[in-house]
Amino acid sequence: MSEPHRLLIDFVEKYQKGHVLRLNLFNKTIFGYVDEKTLFNDLVKTFGVFEMKFDVRVLEEEVPDYLKYGTVITPTCDMRKFPSFESERVHQLIFNEKVKVLQVQTDYYLVKDLKSSYIGFVRAPQLRFDSKDHDDYTHLVTARFTSMSLENLDLILPFGTKLKIMNETDEFYFAETALGMGKLKKSDVSLISKFNMDFDELIKNYISTPYLWGGTSTLGTDCSGFIYRLYDALGVKIPRDTSQQFDELYPIGQDELTTGDLILFKGHVGMYIGENKMVHSSASLGGVYVSDIFDPKDIYEETLKRGIIGFRRVKNDV
Numbered sequence: 254m255s256e257p258h259r260l261l262i263d264f265v266e267k268y269q270k271g272h273v274l275r276l277n278l279f280n281k282t283i284f285g286y287v288d289e290k291t292l293f294n295d296l297v298k299t300f301g302v303f304e305m306k307f308d309v310r311v312l313e314e315e316v317p318d319y320l321k322y323g324t325v326i327t328p329t330c331d332m333r334k335f336p337s338f339e340s341e342r343v344h345q346l347i348f349n350e351k352v353k354v355l356q357v358q359t360d361y362y363l364v365k366d367l368k369s370s371y372i373g374f375v376r377a378p379q380l381r382f383d384s385k386d387h388d389d390y391t392h393l394v395t396a397r398f399t400s401m402s403l404e405n406l407d408l409i410l411p412f413g414t415k416l417k418i419m420n421e422t423d424e425f426y427f428a429e430t431a432l433g434m435g436k437l438k439k440s441d442v443s444l445i446s447k448f449n450m451d452f453d454e455l456i457k458n459y460i461s462t463p464y465l466w467g468g469t470s471t472l473g474t475d476c477s478g479f480i481y482r483l484y485d486a487l488g489v490k491i492p493r494d495t496s497q498q499f500d501e502l503y504p505i506g507q508d509e510l511t512t513g514d515l516i517l518f519k520g521h522v523g524m525y526i527g528e529n530k531m532v533h534s535s536a537s538l539g540g541v542y543v544s545d546i547f548d549p550k551d552i553y554e555e556t557l558k559r560g561i562i563g564f565r566r567v568k569n570d571v
Contacts, residue, residue, distance in 0.1 A: 257303055264299055268292060271370040273312065273355060273363065286310040288355045312355045323352045323364060323380035324431045328409050329470050332373035336361035342467030344371040344493065345478065348414045349430065351386060369493040381431035390415035392426065392442045393486060395450060397458040397471050399441035403433050411470040412458045413486045415445070445488065452512050455483050456532050462541045464534050476522050479534040479541060480515060484567060491567055495522045502565035515565040516546060518557070
């Protein structure tokens with residue numbers, strides 16, 4: 254194998270998580286496609302020592318300006334592996350979250366979640382489009398659910414929804430959204446800059462939430478989506494997937510565990526909450542529940558304990 258071919262394989266492996274790309278090399282020409290201009294620039298720089306030609310499409314440059322970015326306008330928005338409702342749910346967005354459009358198709362668009370960098374297909378009718386990325390949230394839904402009333406529509410918003418509040422009365426906030434001005438109870442919402450709910454209170458919002466593969470909300474969640482959303486509410490960015498959480502977060506020993514640390518298994522993750530207990534979204538249990546991870550009470554908990562592969566801390570001051 255030639256050095257350029259080996260270098261191209263390494264390049265694809267480096268970027269295949271968090272990007273969409275397909276590249277081949279033939280007769281000193283690299284051809285195929287990448288999702289973003291920054292990736293194409295890095296490709297050119299990487300092969301700068303070789304006399305290469307590039308016949309590479311940049312997907313984002315083919316998207317019209319008015320469709321560059323999308324805002325979720327439904328309580329949840331499933332991201333699919335392929336452009337079909339029958340395809341696997343790989344991730345889930347919630348109301349008001351933003352995506353970058355990479356490819357326009359008929360019903361499903363290929364998008365990148367601007368927060369997690371997850372890429373997949375979402376139904377275009379669940380988005381409102383714009384030419385710019387707006388991220389000027391001021392408040393956070395802290396209740397398990399809240400109802401938001403718009404002119405011709407009522408929406409149930411899950412915990413963790415971020416909003417831009419424009420006005421208020423003694424009882425209500427008024428949020429600017431892509432669907433118009435929405436009205437919701439002040440008691441269900443907190444100013445992001447002053448939000449300091451502890452893990453015990455956060456977890457109460459999720460207890461008994463049904464298990465949902467790919468889910469991230471209080472309407473349904475998988476194990477890593479549950480952890481991801483809890484930390485997102487606290488303004489802490491962590492990887493979306495269990496394998497990434499294991500690889501990228503700070504390793505600690507069992508004797509160092511404190512509330513908020515993660516307990517990792519092969520294909521599963523939970524959060525330590527003290528007193529030998531772990532909260533997790535379990536397919537076997539059917540949802541979000543607490544398990545006695547270090548003092549097992551049944552065969553399931555004993556099996557969990559034997560399957561531990563490591564412990565991780567998100568950040569030292571959390």
